[in-house]
Amino acid sequence: MNCSKAEKLLLxxxxxxxxxxxxxxLEQHLAACERCTQEMADLREMRGVLLSVRTPAPKPSVDFHxxxxxxxxxxxxxxxxRWPAILSWPVPRPSWALATAGAAxxxxxxxxxxxxxxxxxxxxxxxxxxxxxxxxxxPSPDATLPSVASKRAAAExxxxxxxxxGLRIDRNPxxxxxxxxxxxxxxxxxxxxxxxxxxxxxxxxxYTRLPERIAGLPVSASGMSATEKDTTLEAVPEDTTPGRVTxxxxxxxxxxxxxSIAPMAAAPVTGSLPPSLGFGEDRAFHVAANRxxxxxSRASARGIAERADxxxxxxxxxxxxxxxxxxx
Amino acid sequence: MQAESAAGIGRLPGQTTESFRTRTTDNPDALLVQKAQExxxxxxxxxxxRYERTVYAIVARMIPSRDDAEDLAxxxxxxxxxxxxxFRGDAQFGTWLHxxxxxxxxxxxxxxxxxxxxxxxxxxxxxxxxxxDDSGNGPLDVACSAEARQAVQKALAKLSxxxxxxxxxxxxxxxxxxxxxxxMQCSVGTVWSRLHYACKKLKADLGTFQAxxxxxxxx
Numbered sequence: 022m023n024c025s026k027a028e029k030l031l032l033x034x035x036x037x038x039x040x041x042x043x044x045x046x047l048e049q050h051l052a053a054c055e056r057c058t059q060e061m062a063d064l065r066e067m068r069g070v071l072l073s074v075r076t077p078a079p080k081p082s083v084d085f086h087x088x089x090x091x092x093x094x095x096x097x098x099x100x101x102x103r104w105p106a107i108l109s110w111p112v113p114r115p116s117w118a119l120a121t122a123g124a125a126x127x128x129x130x131x132x133x134x135x136x137x138x139x140x141x142x143x144x145x146x147x148x149x150x151x152x153x154x155x156x157x158x159x160p161s162p163d164a165t166l167p168s169v170a171s172k173r174a175a176a177e178x179x180x181x182x183x184x185x186x187g188l189r190i191d192r193n194p195x196x197x198x199x200x201x202x203x204x205x206x207x208x209x210x211x212x213x214x215x216x217x218x219x220x221x222x223x224x225x226x227x228y229t230r231l232p233e234r235i236a237g238l239p240v241s242a243s244g245m246s247a248t249e250k251d252t253t254l255e256a257v258p259e260d261t262t263p264g265r266v267t268x269x270x271x272x273x274x275x276x277x278x279x280x281s282i283a284p285m286a287a288a289p290v291t292g293s294l295p296p297s298l299g300f301g302e303d304r305a306f307h308v309a310a311n312r313x314x315x316x317x318s319r320a321s322a323r324g325i326a327e328r329a330d331x332x333x334x335x336x337x338x339x340x341x342x343x344x345x346x347x348x349x
Numbered sequence: 350m351q352a353e354s355a356a357g358i359g360r361l362p363g364q365t366t367e368s369f370r371t372r373t374t375d376n377p378d379a380l381l382v383q384k385a386q387e388x389x390x391x392x393x394x395x396x397x398x399r400y401e402r403t404v405y406a407i408v409a410r411m412i413p414s415r416d417d418a419e420d421l422a423x424x425x426x427x428x429x430x431x432x433x434x435x436f437r438g439d440a441q442f443g444t445w446l447h448x449x450x451x452x453x454x455x456x457x458x459x460x461x462x463x464x465x466x467x468x469x470x471x472x473x474x475x476x477x478x479x480x481x482d483d484s485g486n487g488p489l490d491v492a493c494s495a496e497a498r499q500a501v502q503k504a505l506a507k508l509s510x511x512x513x514x515x516x517x518x519x520x521x522x523x524x525x526x527x528x529x530x531x532x533m534q535c536s537v538g539t540v541w542s543r544l545h546y547a548c549k550k551l552k553a554d555l556g557t558f559q560a561x562x563x564x565x566x567x568x
Contacts, residue, residue, distance in 0.1 A: 067548040078406035
Protein backbone atom coordinates (compact mmCIF):
# COMPACT_ATOMS: atom_id res chain seq x y z
CA MET A 22 0.00 0.00 0.00
CA ASN A 23 1.40 3.38 -0.97
CA CYS A 24 0.93 6.72 0.76
CA SER A 25 -1.70 7.95 -1.70
CA LYS A 26 -3.98 5.02 -1.02
CA ALA A 27 -3.22 5.01 2.69
CA GLU A 28 -4.10 8.68 3.05
CA LYS A 29 -7.65 8.02 1.86
CA LEU A 30 -8.07 5.36 4.52
CA LEU A 31 -6.60 7.19 7.48
CA LEU A 32 -9.80 8.75 8.73
CA UNK A 33 -11.73 5.52 8.30
CA UNK A 34 -9.03 3.77 10.29
CA UNK A 35 -9.24 6.43 12.98
CA UNK A 36 -12.99 5.87 13.24
CA UNK A 37 -12.78 2.10 13.01
CA UNK A 38 -14.67 1.89 9.73
CA UNK A 39 -12.23 -0.38 7.92
CA UNK A 40 -12.46 -4.13 7.68
CA UNK A 41 -9.81 -6.19 9.38
CA UNK A 42 -7.82 -7.05 6.29
CA UNK A 43 -7.60 -3.46 5.04
CA UNK A 44 -6.85 -2.25 8.52
CA UNK A 45 -3.93 -4.62 8.88
CA UNK A 46 -2.53 -3.55 5.51
CA LEU A 47 -2.80 0.08 6.57
CA GLU A 48 -1.10 -0.61 9.87
CA GLN A 49 1.79 -2.22 8.04
CA HIS A 50 2.13 0.90 5.92
CA LEU A 51 1.91 3.18 8.95
CA ALA A 52 4.65 1.22 10.66
CA ALA A 53 6.95 2.01 7.76
CA CYS A 54 5.77 5.56 6.91
CA GLU A 55 6.39 8.35 9.35
CA ARG A 56 4.49 10.94 7.35
CA CYS A 57 1.27 8.92 7.25
CA THR A 58 1.69 8.09 10.91
CA GLN A 59 1.88 11.79 11.76
CA GLU A 60 -1.19 12.55 9.67
CA MET A 61 -3.07 9.75 11.34
CA ALA A 62 -2.24 11.24 14.70
CA ASP A 63 -3.44 14.66 13.58
CA LEU A 64 -6.74 13.29 12.31
CA ARG A 65 -7.36 11.45 15.54
CA GLU A 66 -6.56 14.58 17.47
CA MET A 67 -8.97 16.76 15.47
CA ARG A 68 -11.68 14.15 15.62
CA GLY A 69 -11.30 14.16 19.39
CA VAL A 70 -11.62 17.92 19.49
CA LEU A 71 -14.76 17.95 17.35
CA LEU A 72 -16.42 15.18 19.31
CA SER A 73 -15.55 16.85 22.57
CA VAL A 74 -17.27 20.09 21.67
CA ARG A 75 -20.38 18.30 20.46
CA THR A 76 -23.50 19.28 22.31
CA PRO A 77 -27.02 17.90 22.42
CA ALA A 78 -29.16 18.77 19.44
CA PRO A 79 -30.67 22.22 19.71
CA LYS A 80 -34.40 22.29 20.19
CA PRO A 81 -36.86 24.53 18.43
CA SER A 82 -38.97 26.98 20.32
CA VAL A 83 -42.11 25.89 22.09
CA ASP A 84 -44.51 27.35 19.54
CA PHE A 85 -42.64 25.86 16.60
CA HIS A 86 -45.04 22.98 16.15
CA UNK A 87 -48.19 25.07 16.56
CA UNK A 88 -46.99 27.63 14.03
CA UNK A 89 -46.08 24.90 11.60
CA UNK A 90 -49.45 23.20 12.05
CA UNK A 91 -51.21 26.46 11.28
CA UNK A 92 -49.11 26.91 8.14
CA UNK A 93 -49.85 23.36 7.04
CA UNK A 94 -53.60 23.79 7.41
CA UNK A 95 -53.45 27.14 5.68
CA UNK A 96 -51.58 25.57 2.78
CA UNK A 97 -54.02 22.67 2.70
CA UNK A 98 -56.89 25.14 2.42
CA UNK A 99 -55.20 26.87 -0.49
CA UNK A 100 -54.65 23.56 -2.22
CA UNK A 101 -58.27 22.58 -1.71
CA UNK A 102 -59.37 25.82 -3.34
CA ARG A 103 -57.07 25.32 -6.28
CA TRP A 104 -57.64 21.62 -6.74
CA PRO A 105 -60.93 19.91 -6.04
CA ALA A 106 -60.73 16.74 -4.04
CA ILE A 107 -61.64 14.64 -7.04
CA LEU A 108 -58.61 15.98 -8.87
CA SER A 109 -56.17 16.18 -6.01
CA TRP A 110 -55.39 12.49 -5.89
CA PRO A 111 -54.20 10.42 -7.62
CA VAL A 112 -54.39 12.57 -10.72
CA PRO A 113 -51.00 14.30 -11.08
CA ARG A 114 -51.01 18.04 -11.19
CA PRO A 115 -49.68 19.90 -14.19
CA SER A 116 -45.95 20.04 -13.96
CA TRP A 117 -43.41 22.31 -15.54
CA ALA A 118 -42.84 19.69 -18.20
CA LEU A 119 -46.49 19.87 -19.19
CA ALA A 120 -46.43 23.64 -19.21
CA THR A 121 -43.31 23.61 -21.35
CA ALA A 122 -44.88 21.19 -23.79
CA GLY A 123 -47.94 23.42 -24.03
CA ALA A 124 -45.81 26.47 -24.69
CA ALA A 125 -43.87 24.63 -27.38
CA UNK A 126 -47.13 23.57 -29.03
CA UNK A 127 -48.35 27.16 -29.00
CA UNK A 128 -45.13 28.35 -30.58
CA UNK A 129 -45.38 25.68 -33.26
CA UNK A 130 -48.99 26.58 -34.06
CA UNK A 131 -48.15 30.28 -34.13
CA UNK A 132 -45.26 29.64 -36.48
CA UNK A 133 -47.42 27.54 -38.76
CA UNK A 134 -50.16 30.16 -38.84
CA UNK A 135 -47.53 32.76 -39.58
CA UNK A 136 -46.29 31.01 -42.68
CA UNK A 137 -49.65 29.54 -43.71
CA UNK A 138 -50.71 32.42 -46.00
CA UNK A 139 -47.39 32.31 -47.80
CA UNK A 140 -47.62 28.58 -48.14
CA UNK A 141 -51.10 28.83 -49.58
CA UNK A 142 -50.12 31.45 -52.12
CA UNK A 143 -46.80 29.77 -52.85
CA UNK A 144 -44.83 32.94 -52.16
CA UNK A 145 -42.91 31.47 -49.28
CA UNK A 146 -39.17 31.79 -49.61
CA UNK A 147 -36.18 31.56 -47.34
CA UNK A 148 -33.06 33.62 -47.04
CA UNK A 149 -30.31 32.14 -49.12
CA UNK A 150 -32.59 29.82 -51.03
CA UNK A 151 -31.81 29.60 -54.75
CA UNK A 152 -34.24 31.35 -57.08
CA UNK A 153 -35.38 28.09 -58.53
CA UNK A 154 -39.04 28.92 -58.95
CA UNK A 155 -40.26 28.09 -62.38
CA UNK A 156 -43.63 29.76 -62.09
CA UNK A 157 -43.87 33.40 -61.29
CA UNK A 158 -46.71 35.71 -60.85
CA UNK A 159 -47.70 38.53 -63.05
CA PRO A 160 -50.18 41.19 -62.16
CA SER A 161 -53.69 40.46 -63.14
CA PRO A 162 -55.30 42.72 -65.67
CA ASP A 163 -58.35 42.87 -63.49
CA ALA A 164 -57.65 45.70 -61.08
CA THR A 165 -61.15 45.90 -59.72
CA LEU A 166 -60.57 43.18 -57.14
CA PRO A 167 -58.58 44.48 -54.18
CA SER A 168 -56.94 41.17 -53.48
CA VAL A 169 -55.79 40.76 -57.03
CA ALA A 170 -54.54 44.32 -57.15
CA SER A 171 -52.59 43.92 -53.95
CA LYS A 172 -51.04 40.71 -55.16
CA ARG A 173 -50.17 42.37 -58.41
CA ALA A 174 -48.35 45.09 -56.52
CA ALA A 175 -46.51 42.47 -54.51
CA ALA A 176 -45.59 40.64 -57.67
CA GLU A 177 -44.27 43.78 -59.25
CA UNK A 178 -42.11 44.46 -56.22
CA UNK A 179 -40.84 40.92 -56.08
CA UNK A 180 -40.92 39.32 -59.48
CA UNK A 181 -39.61 36.03 -58.15
CA UNK A 182 -42.67 35.34 -56.12
CA UNK A 183 -45.17 32.94 -57.55
CA UNK A 184 -48.89 33.06 -57.36
CA UNK A 185 -51.85 31.36 -58.81
CA UNK A 186 -53.03 34.66 -60.15
CA GLY A 187 -51.97 36.17 -63.41
CA LEU A 188 -49.77 33.37 -64.64
CA ARG A 189 -47.72 34.03 -67.67
CA ILE A 190 -45.53 31.73 -69.65
CA ASP A 191 -42.58 33.14 -71.47
CA ARG A 192 -40.20 31.59 -73.86
CA ASN A 193 -38.13 34.68 -74.54
CA PRO A 194 -34.56 33.52 -73.96
CA UNK A 195 -33.21 36.92 -73.09
CA UNK A 196 -35.81 37.66 -70.48
CA UNK A 197 -35.65 34.12 -69.18
CA UNK A 198 -31.92 34.44 -68.70
CA UNK A 199 -32.37 37.72 -66.94
CA UNK A 200 -35.00 36.36 -64.66
CA UNK A 201 -33.08 33.19 -63.91
CA UNK A 202 -29.48 34.16 -63.33
CA UNK A 203 -28.92 31.00 -61.37
CA UNK A 204 -29.61 28.94 -64.43
CA UNK A 205 -31.60 26.39 -62.57
CA UNK A 206 -33.93 25.98 -65.48
CA UNK A 207 -32.92 24.64 -68.77
CA UNK A 208 -32.88 27.64 -71.02
CA UNK A 209 -33.35 27.00 -74.63
CA UNK A 210 -33.09 29.42 -77.50
CA UNK A 211 -36.33 30.56 -78.98
CA UNK A 212 -37.01 31.77 -82.44
CA UNK A 213 -38.10 35.33 -83.11
CA UNK A 214 -41.71 36.01 -82.53
CA UNK A 215 -43.76 35.45 -85.62
CA UNK A 216 -47.40 36.40 -85.64
CA UNK A 217 -48.25 33.75 -88.19
CA UNK A 218 -46.80 30.94 -86.18
CA UNK A 219 -48.39 32.21 -83.05
CA UNK A 220 -51.78 32.26 -84.65
CA UNK A 221 -51.47 28.71 -85.84
CA UNK A 222 -49.82 27.10 -82.86
CA UNK A 223 -51.34 24.40 -80.70
CA UNK A 224 -51.73 26.75 -77.82
CA UNK A 225 -55.01 25.51 -76.40
CA UNK A 226 -53.54 22.12 -75.61
CA UNK A 227 -50.66 23.78 -73.81
CA TYR A 228 -53.02 25.95 -71.85
CA THR A 229 -54.97 23.00 -70.65
CA ARG A 230 -51.70 21.60 -69.35
CA LEU A 231 -50.88 24.74 -67.52
CA PRO A 232 -52.38 23.89 -64.12
CA GLU A 233 -50.52 20.62 -64.00
CA ARG A 234 -47.25 22.32 -64.76
CA ILE A 235 -47.94 24.96 -62.18
CA ALA A 236 -48.66 22.36 -59.58
CA GLY A 237 -45.32 20.77 -60.32
CA LEU A 238 -46.79 17.52 -61.55
CA PRO A 239 -44.94 15.61 -64.21
CA VAL A 240 -46.32 16.06 -67.65
CA SER A 241 -47.51 12.96 -69.39
CA ALA A 242 -46.80 12.31 -73.02
CA SER A 243 -50.37 11.69 -74.03
CA GLY A 244 -51.87 14.38 -76.21
CA MET A 245 -48.80 16.58 -76.29
CA SER A 246 -46.30 17.20 -78.95
CA ALA A 247 -42.62 17.26 -78.24
CA THR A 248 -42.63 21.00 -78.44
CA GLU A 249 -45.39 21.29 -75.93
CA LYS A 250 -43.65 18.94 -73.54
CA ASP A 251 -40.55 21.06 -73.72
CA THR A 252 -42.39 24.20 -72.87
CA THR A 253 -40.70 26.25 -70.18
CA LEU A 254 -43.13 27.88 -67.84
CA GLU A 255 -42.28 31.18 -66.36
CA ALA A 256 -44.27 33.90 -64.80
CA VAL A 257 -43.16 37.32 -65.81
CA PRO A 258 -44.55 40.76 -65.21
CA GLU A 259 -47.28 41.94 -67.46
CA ASP A 260 -45.78 42.33 -70.86
CA THR A 261 -45.92 45.91 -72.01
CA THR A 262 -43.09 45.69 -74.48
CA PRO A 263 -44.01 47.49 -77.67
CA GLY A 264 -44.37 45.21 -80.59
CA ARG A 265 -44.71 42.10 -78.50
CA VAL A 266 -47.14 39.72 -80.03
CA THR A 267 -49.91 38.74 -77.79
CA UNK A 268 -53.11 37.03 -78.56
CA UNK A 269 -56.17 36.32 -76.49
CA UNK A 270 -57.08 32.77 -75.69
CA UNK A 271 -60.29 32.90 -77.66
CA UNK A 272 -58.38 33.85 -80.78
CA UNK A 273 -55.95 31.04 -80.15
CA UNK A 274 -58.77 28.59 -79.73
CA UNK A 275 -60.32 29.79 -82.91
CA UNK A 276 -57.06 29.33 -84.72
CA UNK A 277 -56.56 25.93 -83.23
CA UNK A 278 -59.99 24.68 -84.14
CA UNK A 279 -59.67 26.10 -87.61
CA UNK A 280 -57.47 23.23 -88.63
CA SER A 281 -54.40 25.21 -89.56
CA ILE A 282 -52.26 24.39 -86.59
CA ALA A 283 -48.56 24.92 -86.90
CA PRO A 284 -46.38 22.23 -85.29
CA MET A 285 -44.07 24.69 -83.53
CA ALA A 286 -44.75 27.73 -81.43
CA ALA A 287 -42.30 30.53 -81.81
CA ALA A 288 -44.06 33.59 -80.53
CA PRO A 289 -45.09 34.23 -76.96
CA VAL A 290 -48.81 34.31 -76.54
CA THR A 291 -50.83 36.06 -73.92
CA GLY A 292 -54.42 35.22 -73.11
CA SER A 293 -56.92 34.41 -70.45
CA LEU A 294 -57.49 30.99 -69.04
CA PRO A 295 -61.05 29.69 -69.10
CA PRO A 296 -62.87 29.47 -65.78
CA SER A 297 -63.05 25.71 -66.07
CA LEU A 298 -59.34 25.57 -65.38
CA GLY A 299 -59.88 27.15 -62.04
CA PHE A 300 -57.94 30.32 -62.64
CA GLY A 301 -60.82 32.68 -63.32
CA GLU A 302 -61.32 35.06 -66.15
CA ASP A 303 -58.93 37.64 -64.88
CA ARG A 304 -55.81 35.56 -65.18
CA ALA A 305 -53.50 36.61 -67.94
CA PHE A 306 -50.73 34.41 -69.14
CA HIS A 307 -47.94 34.31 -71.55
CA VAL A 308 -46.71 31.09 -73.04
CA ALA A 309 -43.38 30.39 -74.55
CA ALA A 310 -42.38 27.05 -75.94
CA ASN A 311 -38.93 25.74 -76.58
CA ARG A 312 -38.34 24.40 -79.93
CA UNK A 313 -36.17 21.46 -79.04
CA UNK A 314 -38.03 18.36 -77.99
CA UNK A 315 -37.49 16.77 -74.64
CA UNK A 316 -38.08 13.26 -73.41
CA UNK A 317 -41.02 12.47 -71.24
CA SER A 318 -38.69 11.15 -68.58
CA ARG A 319 -36.71 14.37 -68.49
CA ALA A 320 -39.84 16.43 -68.26
CA SER A 321 -41.15 14.28 -65.47
CA ALA A 322 -37.84 14.39 -63.63
CA ARG A 323 -37.72 18.12 -63.95
CA GLY A 324 -41.20 18.46 -62.58
CA ILE A 325 -40.39 16.24 -59.64
CA ALA A 326 -37.16 18.14 -59.01
CA GLU A 327 -39.00 21.44 -59.04
CA ARG A 328 -41.55 20.07 -56.63
CA ALA A 329 -38.82 18.75 -54.33
CA ASP A 330 -37.03 22.08 -54.40
CA UNK A 331 -40.19 23.91 -53.40
CA UNK A 332 -40.88 21.50 -50.54
CA UNK A 333 -37.29 21.74 -49.35
CA UNK A 334 -37.50 25.51 -49.41
CA UNK A 335 -40.63 25.51 -47.27
CA UNK A 336 -39.26 23.05 -44.75
CA UNK A 337 -35.96 24.86 -44.56
CA UNK A 338 -37.71 28.10 -43.84
CA UNK A 339 -39.91 26.54 -41.16
CA UNK A 340 -36.85 25.05 -39.52
CA UNK A 341 -35.02 28.38 -39.61
CA UNK A 342 -37.96 30.20 -38.07
CA UNK A 343 -38.36 27.59 -35.37
CA UNK A 344 -34.67 27.84 -34.51
CA UNK A 345 -34.92 31.61 -34.36
CA UNK A 346 -37.94 31.41 -32.05
CA UNK A 347 -36.32 28.95 -29.68
CA UNK A 348 -33.06 30.84 -29.70
CA UNK A 349 -34.92 33.96 -28.77
CA MET B 350 -32.81 8.84 16.00
CA GLN B 351 -32.36 6.98 12.76
CA ALA B 352 -33.78 3.89 14.38
CA GLU B 353 -37.05 5.73 14.65
CA SER B 354 -37.23 6.23 10.93
CA ALA B 355 -38.26 2.96 9.46
CA ALA B 356 -37.46 1.63 6.09
CA GLY B 357 -39.57 1.51 3.00
CA ILE B 358 -42.25 4.13 2.71
CA GLY B 359 -45.00 4.44 0.22
CA ARG B 360 -46.49 2.17 -2.37
CA LEU B 361 -44.18 1.19 -5.15
CA PRO B 362 -45.45 0.66 -8.68
CA GLY B 363 -46.76 -2.83 -9.09
CA GLN B 364 -46.54 -3.58 -5.43
CA THR B 365 -49.22 -5.83 -4.04
CA THR B 366 -51.45 -4.74 -1.21
CA GLU B 367 -50.29 -7.59 1.00
CA SER B 368 -46.63 -6.71 0.73
CA PHE B 369 -47.43 -3.07 1.31
CA ARG B 370 -49.38 -3.94 4.42
CA THR B 371 -46.50 -6.06 5.59
CA ARG B 372 -44.17 -3.18 5.15
CA THR B 373 -46.50 -0.75 6.89
CA THR B 374 -46.67 -3.00 9.91
CA ASP B 375 -42.87 -3.13 10.04
CA ASN B 376 -42.50 0.57 9.46
CA PRO B 377 -44.11 2.98 11.87
CA ASP B 378 -43.71 5.84 9.37
CA ALA B 379 -45.29 4.03 6.46
CA LEU B 380 -48.89 4.33 7.55
CA LEU B 381 -48.48 7.99 8.42
CA VAL B 382 -46.79 8.65 5.12
CA GLN B 383 -49.56 6.88 3.27
CA LYS B 384 -52.22 8.92 5.03
CA ALA B 385 -50.27 12.11 4.46
CA GLN B 386 -50.06 11.28 0.78
CA GLU B 387 -53.83 11.00 0.79
CA UNK B 388 -54.06 14.50 2.24
CA UNK B 389 -54.29 13.76 5.94
CA UNK B 390 -52.74 16.76 7.68
CA UNK B 391 -52.94 15.15 11.09
CA UNK B 392 -50.85 12.23 9.91
CA UNK B 393 -48.24 14.60 8.56
CA UNK B 394 -48.20 16.47 11.86
CA UNK B 395 -47.32 13.21 13.55
CA UNK B 396 -44.39 12.92 11.20
CA UNK B 397 -43.42 16.47 12.01
CA UNK B 398 -43.39 15.63 15.69
CA ARG B 399 -41.04 12.76 15.01
CA TYR B 400 -38.56 14.64 12.89
CA GLU B 401 -38.75 18.26 13.94
CA ARG B 402 -35.82 17.98 16.34
CA THR B 403 -33.48 16.37 13.84
CA VAL B 404 -34.48 18.76 11.09
CA TYR B 405 -34.14 21.77 13.30
CA ALA B 406 -30.79 20.55 14.64
CA ILE B 407 -29.29 20.34 11.16
CA VAL B 408 -30.63 23.74 10.24
CA ALA B 409 -29.72 25.42 13.50
CA ARG B 410 -26.12 24.23 13.45
CA MET B 411 -25.68 25.74 10.00
CA ILE B 412 -27.77 28.91 10.21
CA PRO B 413 -26.61 31.47 12.74
CA SER B 414 -29.88 33.09 13.71
CA ARG B 415 -32.39 31.08 15.70
CA ASP B 416 -35.30 32.85 14.02
CA ASP B 417 -33.88 32.15 10.59
CA ALA B 418 -33.32 28.53 11.56
CA GLU B 419 -36.91 28.10 12.71
CA ASP B 420 -38.26 29.75 9.60
CA LEU B 421 -36.15 27.50 7.42
CA ALA B 422 -37.18 24.40 9.35
CA UNK B 423 -40.80 25.31 8.83
CA UNK B 424 -40.17 25.83 5.16
CA UNK B 425 -38.58 22.39 4.98
CA UNK B 426 -41.67 20.75 6.44
CA UNK B 427 -43.97 22.76 4.20
CA UNK B 428 -41.94 21.73 1.18
CA UNK B 429 -42.08 18.11 2.29
CA UNK B 430 -45.84 18.38 2.72
CA UNK B 431 -46.28 19.79 -0.76
CA UNK B 432 -44.12 17.14 -2.38
CA UNK B 433 -44.97 14.13 -0.26
CA UNK B 434 -47.14 12.72 -3.05
CA UNK B 435 -44.02 12.38 -5.14
CA PHE B 436 -42.32 10.35 -2.43
CA ARG B 437 -42.27 6.79 -3.77
CA GLY B 438 -40.66 5.05 -0.86
CA ASP B 439 -37.40 4.27 -2.57
CA ALA B 440 -35.58 5.51 0.54
CA GLN B 441 -36.49 6.01 4.17
CA PHE B 442 -38.80 8.88 4.88
CA GLY B 443 -36.26 10.30 7.31
CA THR B 444 -33.52 10.23 4.70
CA TRP B 445 -35.83 11.85 2.18
CA LEU B 446 -36.79 14.55 4.65
CA HIS B 447 -33.19 15.17 5.70
CA UNK B 448 -32.16 15.42 2.06
CA UNK B 449 -34.69 18.21 1.66
CA UNK B 450 -33.30 19.76 4.82
CA UNK B 451 -29.69 19.67 3.65
CA UNK B 452 -30.51 21.08 0.24
CA UNK B 453 -32.71 23.82 1.66
CA UNK B 454 -30.08 24.74 4.23
CA UNK B 455 -27.24 24.98 1.73
CA UNK B 456 -29.47 27.01 -0.55
CA UNK B 457 -30.45 29.36 2.26
CA UNK B 458 -26.82 29.85 3.29
CA UNK B 459 -25.93 30.86 -0.22
CA UNK B 460 -28.84 33.28 -0.23
CA UNK B 461 -27.78 34.73 3.09
CA UNK B 462 -24.21 35.10 1.90
CA UNK B 463 -25.37 36.97 -1.16
CA UNK B 464 -27.27 39.34 1.06
CA UNK B 465 -24.30 39.65 3.42
CA UNK B 466 -26.57 38.64 6.22
CA UNK B 467 -24.49 35.72 7.41
CA UNK B 468 -22.09 36.46 10.19
CA UNK B 469 -20.57 33.35 11.71
CA UNK B 470 -17.85 35.44 13.26
CA UNK B 471 -20.26 36.76 15.82
CA UNK B 472 -19.45 34.78 18.98
CA UNK B 473 -22.99 35.05 20.20
CA UNK B 474 -24.55 33.61 17.09
CA UNK B 475 -24.02 30.84 14.66
CA UNK B 476 -22.48 27.45 15.00
CA UNK B 477 -20.84 28.11 18.29
CA UNK B 478 -24.20 28.74 19.90
CA UNK B 479 -25.03 25.11 19.30
CA UNK B 480 -21.53 23.72 19.62
CA UNK B 481 -20.68 24.93 23.11
CA ASP B 482 -23.68 26.64 24.51
CA ASP B 483 -24.09 24.26 27.42
CA SER B 484 -21.86 24.87 30.35
CA GLY B 485 -21.83 21.21 31.23
CA ASN B 486 -19.40 19.23 33.24
CA GLY B 487 -16.12 17.54 32.42
CA PRO B 488 -13.57 18.46 29.82
CA LEU B 489 -16.03 20.52 27.85
CA ASP B 490 -15.78 23.24 30.47
CA VAL B 491 -12.10 23.43 29.82
CA ALA B 492 -12.32 23.17 26.08
CA CYS B 493 -14.99 25.77 25.84
CA SER B 494 -13.05 28.57 27.26
CA ALA B 495 -13.54 31.84 25.50
CA GLU B 496 -10.29 31.51 23.63
CA ALA B 497 -10.90 27.96 22.52
CA ARG B 498 -14.44 28.75 21.52
CA GLN B 499 -13.38 31.55 19.27
CA ALA B 500 -10.61 29.54 17.67
CA VAL B 501 -12.76 26.52 16.81
CA GLN B 502 -15.59 28.73 15.67
CA LYS B 503 -13.40 30.65 13.25
CA ALA B 504 -11.87 27.46 11.94
CA LEU B 505 -15.27 25.94 11.27
CA ALA B 506 -16.50 29.13 9.62
CA LYS B 507 -13.64 28.98 7.13
CA LEU B 508 -14.78 25.62 5.81
CA SER B 509 -16.90 25.47 2.71
CA UNK B 510 -20.60 24.83 3.13
CA UNK B 511 -20.36 21.23 1.97
CA UNK B 512 -17.42 20.45 4.25
CA UNK B 513 -19.06 22.15 7.20
CA UNK B 514 -22.30 20.30 6.52
CA UNK B 515 -20.42 16.99 6.47
CA UNK B 516 -18.74 17.82 9.77
CA UNK B 517 -22.02 18.87 11.37
CA UNK B 518 -23.88 15.77 10.19
CA UNK B 519 -21.10 13.33 11.12
CA UNK B 520 -19.52 14.71 14.28
CA UNK B 521 -22.37 16.74 15.75
CA UNK B 522 -25.48 14.87 14.58
CA UNK B 523 -23.84 11.45 14.53
CA UNK B 524 -24.99 10.34 11.11
CA UNK B 525 -23.02 7.65 9.37
CA UNK B 526 -21.18 8.38 6.17
CA UNK B 527 -23.66 6.25 4.22
CA UNK B 528 -26.55 8.34 5.52
CA UNK B 529 -24.70 11.55 4.81
CA UNK B 530 -24.01 10.39 1.29
CA UNK B 531 -27.72 9.84 0.77
CA UNK B 532 -28.59 13.22 2.26
CA MET B 533 -25.98 15.15 0.33
CA GLN B 534 -26.56 13.09 -2.81
CA CYS B 535 -22.94 12.13 -3.28
CA SER B 536 -20.84 9.02 -2.90
CA VAL B 537 -19.64 7.64 0.41
CA GLY B 538 -16.08 8.17 -0.68
CA THR B 539 -16.84 11.82 -1.27
CA VAL B 540 -18.15 12.11 2.29
CA TRP B 541 -15.00 10.53 3.71
CA SER B 542 -12.91 12.79 1.56
CA ARG B 543 -14.77 15.86 2.76
CA LEU B 544 -14.37 14.86 6.36
CA HIS B 545 -10.68 14.19 5.87
CA TYR B 546 -10.16 17.53 4.20
CA ALA B 547 -12.20 19.32 6.87
CA CYS B 548 -10.13 17.80 9.67
CA LYS B 549 -6.89 18.76 7.97
CA LYS B 550 -8.16 22.26 7.32
CA LEU B 551 -9.33 22.67 10.90
CA LYS B 552 -5.97 21.55 12.19
CA ALA B 553 -4.15 23.96 9.94
CA ASP B 554 -6.42 26.84 10.92
CA LEU B 555 -6.25 26.13 14.58
CA GLY B 556 -2.48 26.10 14.35
CA THR B 557 -0.61 26.03 17.55
CA PHE B 558 -3.73 26.57 19.55
CA GLN B 559 -5.06 23.17 18.50
CA ALA B 560 -2.41 21.32 20.45
CA UNK B 561 -3.13 23.12 23.65
CA UNK B 562 -6.88 22.72 23.11
CA UNK B 563 -6.50 18.99 22.54
CA UNK B 564 -4.39 18.76 25.59
CA UNK B 565 -7.08 20.51 27.59
CA UNK B 566 -9.73 18.18 26.20
CA UNK B 567 -7.71 15.11 27.03
CA UNK B 568 -7.20 16.27 30.56
